[in-house]
Amino acid sequence: MKRVKNGNIAIRMEPAATAYRFKDLLLDPGTKHRWEKVRKYFFLRESTYDMTRRCNIRCDGCYYYEGEKQFAKENGDPEKWRQLMQAEKERGITYVVLAGAEPSLVPELCKVCHEEIPLGAIATNGLNKIPESVRYKIHISVWGNDETSARIRHRQGMLRQQVENYKGDERAVFVFTFTRDNIGDAEGVVKRLGEANCKLTFNMFSAPVGYKGPLRHTEASLKEVRETMVKLLRERPDTVLFSPYNIVAHTHTYALHDLYACPYPRMNPSKAQGLGRSFRQYRTDLTWNRNAACCVPDTDCADCRHYAAGSAVITAKLFRHGTNPDTFKSWLDYVDTYLAVWVMGYEKGENLSSDLVAPPGYDL
Ligand code: SF4
């Protein structure tokens, strides 16, 4: 195993060709224990739902207000949503992601979804509190400190309001999206959230189709983000829900589809199995379109490093990673992180790998 140093974290380069049998990977008790912990959740089958086309703010670079989905009519009838959820359950969906534009503007629809399918997450800007009775994970989008948010999201005091609403709420995970513009904000935001006892994970700005603005990442900004994430994960492991392999996968110069082959219907014509068979992305009029279906529609696939995309794309690649102890442990850390971020009551364990490990078939 060749090792080089990057800051305080050692980097492992994958050996050319060492074949391990899967059962040999489980001889290590820590690895086996983590495998048993995460595999209990392999029953999760997700789909995503645009709950409303309205939002109470308007951020630069928002992918919701790209493409056709923003023009779909809104169906605000709770009974229609209940019927949809019942039909989704029938076809095997066990996990829902309620998203764009701003689901907190339709709390009664969120309640109906939760009553029918009890596992899920809501992507929100956190300015309105979602009722306590909706026991989904609540992902609160953070795009920088208050100054940056005022500039990019055109709203004053955003982080203050978000913390006020969700401090001490076990459902809440703050999602810090690194753009090219806000890398220097991350340390202060993580500190502030840590002091308020909030949990945070990292996301990468992934440009909407056709976006050419200043938030899009470059090779230099990816490198800077990687170094920042390494530092913050090392310094604040109690606040930051992430792993070294998350860092590698989401800051690589190759985007997720290039590295792992995205299985969402939009990029995967096969209807045979997995996400290609079961995943749908419903618009606000309760229709869906296979050709546009993925968790971040209208995102440019060549720039997709989105945390929600990675959670499905990388988690689905057990066989690619289950080939040697280093890639397998890294994959387990990724799945453990994903479950802690997305599933109520799931507690993240200590990362099995403290090194940056290259994705199978690639270097760092
Ligand atoms: S809060 Fe979310 S949905 Fe609303 S404009 Fe911003 S990015 Fe778009």
Ligand code: SF4
């Ligand atoms: S945007 Fe990302 S998740 Fe969506 S199809 Fe493209 S690569 Fe897959």
